[in-house]
Amino acid sequence: MSDIIEKNDSPEPTEASQVAAFGGKATGAAAVEVPSYMQRRTLGQMLRGDLGFIPVLLTLVIVVVYFTIASGGIFLKPENLSNLVGQIATIGILGLGSILVLLLGEIDLSIASVSVLCSVIMAVLSERLGAPAGVAILVALLAGAVIGLINGLLVAVLRVPAFIVTLAGSIGYAGLLLNLLAGQSTLIINNRFILAIAGTPRSFLPDYLGIGLPVIAVLLYAVGLIFNYRRRKISGLRTMSFSRLVSQIAITAILVLGAVAVFESYQGVPYSTAILFGLIVLFWLLLTKTAFGRHVYAVGGNSEAARRAGINVVGVRIAAFTLASTLAAVGGVVAASHGTAVASQIDPTLLLNAIAAAVIGGVSLFGGRGSVWAIVLGVLIIGSLVNGLALLSQGTDVSEMVEGAVLVIAVTVDALIRRAQASSRSGR
């Protein structure tokens, strides 16, 4: 018996036993991991992996350059950029919510209705019933959470297709908000606290916060990376090269501080932008640093495997839908403040723009793939298209056709990437 084992083990390289003889954790990685891993990747693999955002970034650059030239430079003026940023906050927050659901491989078509419904609930409470702004906003967010819970229960427990549940829901909520507005088509918001969120010329962070918060965030990020780098080195795990560590921190710092500089050159960082980025960071931490986040990706990737691993698949689905609708409510509050009113009319492009922003940024419609940071690039592209077409005095007709085409292209690219990954796997 034992000689059989030895005989059959001998074809395996003796390097393994040498490594074992040297012992130590440092050689553990070498015994298991193939050393040439980093060099072996092709450009195509990198574009599907870490560098997947490059084509999207190029698209954004092309869009920006085109509109800058076509508008005679107006597009890149700080006034217009500030305008653009105000427009995209709501799409961004809604898109963030839709990412949570998309990661599960589900879809939520009710976020636009929920968003407007919740803003109407807030407006009715504060303007008609005289409730304090804090209470009105809290109730609006709770309403969003409850709606999401209902969606989640129907989808996760009763296994009704999310597409139907949320489509039917969106129609129902649109009716409910008409009912709440009681025939009024526009309800003007006068509450000063609500308007202060995004609806006044002074809805900007003071400079010390506008510059301070991003700087602190970048510093924390850098400290976290360096701390992690040190711990991995000590544990003998494979680490990224020191130059990559430095460049990763440098690129992040340049991007963040560059964006802050653009804002500060005009009026500062708007509250709505701060809310959007605060939420993105929050959900980035939730999805990448916690077990819950990992379970979201697992359920989206292979729900059967997740179930067998003991993950509460139903709970994860309910939580994702609840968070998505709550975020939609947040987006509704910001939109109401920005528009200084709520209307019975739901913007027909809001839903598609939010989902498109997520998909354009690289979140897969098939679940399990994508980062919350996708929403930044996606929403910038969508926002630039809407804003730029308006600058060129194009009507809704052209704007909607272009947006439709962009969404189809984004989803097509997603499907192609998925197929390429599947074939590269079976080819091995």
Added chain:
Amino acid sequence: MAENITPAAGKMSSPPERSQRGEPRLLMRGIGKSFGAVRALSNVDFEVYAGEVVGLVGDNGAGKSTLIKTIAGVGPADEGEIFVNGQKVTISSPQVATHLGIETVYQDLALCDNLDVVANLFLGREERSFLRSLDEINMEEQTLTVLKTLDVKIPSTRSLVATLSGGQRQSIAVAKSILRKAQVVLLDEPTAALGVAQTRQVLNLIRRLRDQGLAVVVISHNLADVFEVVDRVVVLRLGRKVASFDIKSTTPEQIVAAITGAEFGHLMEPDGATKSNDSSGGR
């Protein structure tokens, strides 16, 4: 009784380096299971010891999968007794099986392709550090340790499982059960759909499991693989255990004969009367 040759063969199979085998890790007595009028398993005895690899073979419909399902808790047995380390148990669900240290690696492997190796190994039982955040470094260290024990080579612990080869994926699925402190590992067709080199990888992996002192049950259609890696072969036919061979004193012909119900051209057991024509034709 169809398995009257079993006890003797089972006792003799004791490998020389294990002088005292003690209690079997898993012992099943008189297992029976019916699906309506179909008798899928009938009075099957089965045992596997620590540090032993048992091959479970049989033709399609012989009851291999049904037997595995009774052990894994997916389809509990109707009759019979199961003992784990001498304790009588009732395996009513997969959770109970996991709790008893019985892990099953199914053919579909149940891995999340979109997650990396570490995430897959710790799925559902992640290590956490402060503020309940994931303790990636701890998990990665444990991953390297368990993969090193199993002598598995992968590009990186951070490779997505989608990018791994079939053999590597099988290894990850097995490593997952080791991390869950499995004592008995059931492998369902581990080498099906694998190339030559990858099959070798998986067979080496099975030997490693045995060397770790685990009790391993391998379902396989591939007799070459069976002969290379198992210590003992249990043959099922039409829901009955017809033979248990010590692999060192057995020829492939004997096993094929037991599987098909013919022994060197002759009918072996009377219970296979309806099958006698095709089985003797097959020989």
